[in-house]
Structures are given as C-alpha cells and as structure tokens.
Amino acid sequence: MSGAEISFPIFGEGASFNPPNSLDVFGLRLYLYGLIIAAGMAVAVLYAVRRSKQFGLTQDNILDILIFGVPAGIVGARLYYAAFNPGDYFGAGKWLNILKLREGGLAIYGGIIFAAATVVIYARVKKIPLGALLDVIGLGFPIGQSIGRWGNFFNREAYGSVTRLPWRMGLTAPGSETVYVHPTFLYESLWNALGFILLHNFSKKRRYDGQVFLLYLVWYGLGRFTIEGLRADSLYIPGSDIRASQLLSALLFVAALAALVYGRVRGRSLAELTASIADGAPEDEPDVEFDELGGVSEDEPGGAQIAAEEQDAEDMPGGDGAGGTPGDDIERDDGGGVPGDDVERADPDISAGAE
Numbered sequence: 001m002s003g004a005e006i007s008f009p010i011f012g013e014g015a016s017f018n019p020p021n022s023l024d025v026f027g028l029r030l031y032l033y034g035l036i037i038a039a040g041m042a043v044a045v046l047y048a049v050r051r052s053k054q055f056g057l058t059q060d061n062i063l064d065i066l067i068f069g070v071p072a073g074i075v076g077a078r079l080y081y082a083a084f085n086p087g088d089y090f091g092a093g094k095w096l097n098i099l100k101l102r103e104g105g106l107a108i109y110g111g112i113i114f115a116a117a118t119v120v121i122y123a124r125v126k127k128i129p130l131g132a133l134l135d136v137i138g139l140g141f142p143i144g145q146s147i148g149r150w151g152n153f154f155n156r157e158a159y160g161s162v163t164r165l166p167w168r169m170g171l172t173a174p175g176s177e178t179v180y181v182h183p184t185f186l187y188e189s190l191w192n193a194l195g196f197i198l199l200h201n202f203s204k205k206r207r208y209d210g211q212v213f214l215l216y217l218v219w220y221g222l223g224r225f226t227i228e229g230l231r232a233d234s235l236y237i238p239g240s241d242i243r244a245s246q247l248l249s250a251l252l253f254v255a256a257l258a259a260l261v262y263g264r265v266r267g268r269s270l271a272e273l274t275a276s277i278a279d280g281a282p283e284d285e286p287d288v289e290f291d292e293l294g295g296v297s298e299d300e301p302g303g304a305q306i307a308a309e310e311q312d313a314e315d316m317p318g319g320d321g322a323g324g325t326p327g328d329d330i331e332r333d334d335g336g337g338v339p340g341d342d343v344e345r346a347d348p349d350i351s352a353g354a355e
Helices: 032-055 059-083 095-099 108-126 130-155 184-203 211-228 244-266 270-279 303-315
Strands: 005-007 022-025 028-031 169-172 179-181
Touching (some): 028 032, 108 130
C-alpha cells in the first residue's frame, strides 16, 4: 500500500503521518527500506565483533562472515521471496525484477538459510568451532531483524489482518477509507528485541557451543509462527493454503527444541551432535570408573575380576609387588634401587595402571 498515510489511534485521532519511503541524495534515490536493513546489519556486526573473543573467535572471523555471509544472505532472501512470487519475477521481461532490491521483497528465512550455509562452509575451511560461530550469529540475527523490520514500516508492508485492537495501525490510501490492521512488523521487531535481551544475558552462562543459536531458532520460530498467522501478505506454498514461513517456523522450532533437549540429556555440544549425525557414530560408551591409584574400581562391572588378575600378576616372579623371586638376594639401597644404578626412575606415586 505504497503512499498510504499511517496512523495509530492509540496516540490520538490526529496522530497520523505520511513518511517518505526514499531519499534523494546527490540525484541518487535511496530507499529507506535498504538503508534500515543495512543499519541493522551494521549494529549486529559491531555487537558480534565486540563479543567474538568471549566465544573463542577473532574479530577477523566476524569480518569474514560479514564479507561472505551478508551477500549470500541477501541473495538467499531475494531468491526465497521470488520463488514464492513467481508471477512477478519469472517469465518474459520479468527476470530483471529480481535485481530491484531497493523496492523491497526480501524473505528473512531465505537469508538465514543461505547465511547459515556460508557459515558452515567457512567454519570447515578455517577449522574453527562451528557451534561458537553460530552462537555469535544467533545473537546478531535478532538485532538486525529488530531494526530491519522498520524498513517494512516505511514501505507500508508486512502488516496484518483487519483488527479493532487499541494498538491497531491505520492505513489510508489516497481516495480510500482508512483500514485498521495489526502492525505485525512492530510485533516482530519487539519480539526480536526481547529475544536479543534474553539471549544476551543467557550467553554469558551457556553450557556448550551452539546452545545460544539453538535457543535463537526456538525463540524466533515460536514468534514467527504466531505472528505469521496474522499477516495479510504471507507467502504460500504453491497450490496450497499453507503459509511457507509458518511451516518452516514450526519445523525449526521442533528441530531446535529437540536438539536442546538431546544436548541437555546427553551433555553434548552442537558440534558433537552434528558430527555424530553426519558420521553415524554409535552412542557413547559408558565411562569406566577408576580408583585413585589408576586401577579399575571393583564397583565397576567386572572390576573385581580385573583387580584379582592384576594382583596375581604382581605376585608372580619379577612382578612389581612385594612378592619377588624367592631367594632374591640382590642388594638394594634404601630407596629400593640397585647400587650404582644411575638410571633416573619415575616418581613412585605415578600409577602403573595409566597406560
């Protein structure tokens, strides 16, 4: 609804305005949508750079992700949006419309998918912890999303269905009556802002790499699933009444929540989880309990038998125990060594069982 006047009755009947959706700078038209998206990215990157050391990463790692991940995210967001609006972007004379980014039309899930794929590839090439890198990304995403949603405000898009709620937003197109709708762009902006605050505080006491990113997926998936149901401009799976973002939100929510539960029960990090899934690794073997001298505890299954066998070995001639060879008359010094033996011996406190 380009050019519509915006109003919020909660601030009074006269609280209406008609902000421009672009600015002219030296003859070049800059759309506020793109500028706000860029501002959100910039703030997210600054935050990630500041926190990088706490996750065992370097500032160069974050800047590399900026260089490779942001372009990939933009491409993914645009292709995702175009894929669910084929009539506007595919066909004779329409292909170039995909390049008109300044007019809007980016789908955040497409950006997340492409950016995440770039992060995975980067982590493998640089041999750095994938979970830690995803955690920083998971903290940066809600910052960028919270700010970036205001680009939808200036574009008069991403609003919801008709409502009479006190905080409704009014849209008055030229020559038309005012339509009051859910300000869903605002809902998502506030949801992401709250999510960032919670994740920021939790990240200081996270238990393993990847936990923050999984929590981000749970938080965003839950919020987006709910808010998407109020949207009036949702992208639908072709040939169905299923909202694409709602379906994807539900899948991400369930998958991330399951991974969190699994990680808590098994005490495994995201990196270990993904590695075990990829390699088909068997379940972890139970830890064997050792006594303080390094031997197997008799409380362990088979421990008593192992302990008895070790004792028999010590009692054999030449063993390490008190029972030596009968009649062994080799003269030993006070420390138990052979006179003249100048070979440096290991500390007697070191357990013979540590192999």
